[in-house]
Amino acid sequence: MGAAVAACAVSAGARVLWCPSGRSAATVRRAEQAGLEPVAELRELFHRAEVMLSLCPPAAAEDVARDVAQHGFTGIYVEGNAISPDRVQCIADLVGRSARAVVDGSVIGSPPVGAKHTRLFLSGPADATELVTELFSGTPVSTPVLGEEIGQASALKVSYTAYQKASRVLAALAYGVAQHHGVDRALLEVAGGRQGSYLAETGYIAKTAARAWRWAPELEEAADTLRAAGLPDEVMRAVADTLRHWTDAKDDQGISVEDALEMLRGSSR
Known part of the structure; x- marks a missing residue:
């Protein structure tokens, strides 16, 4: 950048x-x-x-x-x-x-x-x-x-990051659960009926894994900002912890969706 x-x-x-x-x-x-x-x-x-x-x-x-x-x-x-x-x-x-x-x-x-x-x-x-x-x-x-005002630009970034990046992680987890139970195709069919749903963009799971080393600290910043605003920060910290399971995938442009999900499964055993 x-x-x-x-x-x-x-x-x-x-x-x-x-x-x-x-x-x-x-x-x-x-x-x-x-x-x-x-x-x-x-x-x-x-x-x-x-x-x-x-x-x-x-x-x-x-x-x-x-x-x-x-x-x-x-x-x-x-x-x-x-x-x-x-x-x-x-x-x-x-x-x-x-x-x-x-x-x-x-x-x-x-x-x-x-x-x-x-x-x-x-x-x-x-x-x-x-x-x-x-x-x-x-x-x-x-x-x-x-x-x-100093802080306005950063507040916008953190607000956007809190939703956009956390949503990508939640989509990866949802797809992983569906795949485990053999209903991943049905999930994609349901998600495909909703315009702009991250659930339909399974290819982005691998991209999220490769970028996780950068995203995790950003979501910790989002959590700190939520806490300073008097809002619950537990969700953002949990998402940041999930991203850290992909640390070994740092900038790996060749990682597959299945490899990324397996890293999550392996880390939870």
């Missing part, structure tokens, strides 16, 4: 910097394909950049923010990760000690490659969100602004 979003900013005329130090060969290849400009050290990147966009696994969000804060970054920091509004506020307090402004962001949609589009929702100071919007003007990345 990071390289694809960065490539859109490049296509709009921005110079996009990145630091290849300690990164994998695959990451380097994606950055080169996206037209990003390498810099030797993070210190140089933080000194030269006017806008910093953080897109990383949720667990690493604070680590990235601490690096930014330690280098005294003075530009606009966009916290674009799938984390709770409370965590975004903590990061804003940390980075905001030196940064000109902190913008809360959330990416919803597929990576903007080919004919695909995505949305980078924003909330924060108006002058800062306007500048971020300009960076992606005319590209497949649209930048709806939700308001000036």
